[in-house]
Amino acid sequence: MSNGEKDKLGEKLHDVEAARENEWARKRDQELLEKMRHAKHDDEAARGHQPQPAICPECKQELVPNSDQRVGGMICPQRHGGWFGWDTVAKIMGDFAHTKK
């Protein structure tokens, strides 16, 4: 066996080892990703079970559903203010701009 052939064999063995390491690293990465994905899911599920109540920044009371069905949303029982979906707010602003003209 010449020196040249020995080197080639050594290179091949090195390639096999490198491939094995890559495979191991890939598997480990996949496992980590899987773990992270599961952790995120658990977090979302936990948050879904315990929705945060909307609180009035003035009196710290929990907001109550607005009885006016045309507007909806949640309002402070003391009438300090309310929380409305953006669609509703945009509509109110649109009506306001219209009546102003």
Ligand SMILES: [Zn+2]
């Ligand atoms: Zn309030």
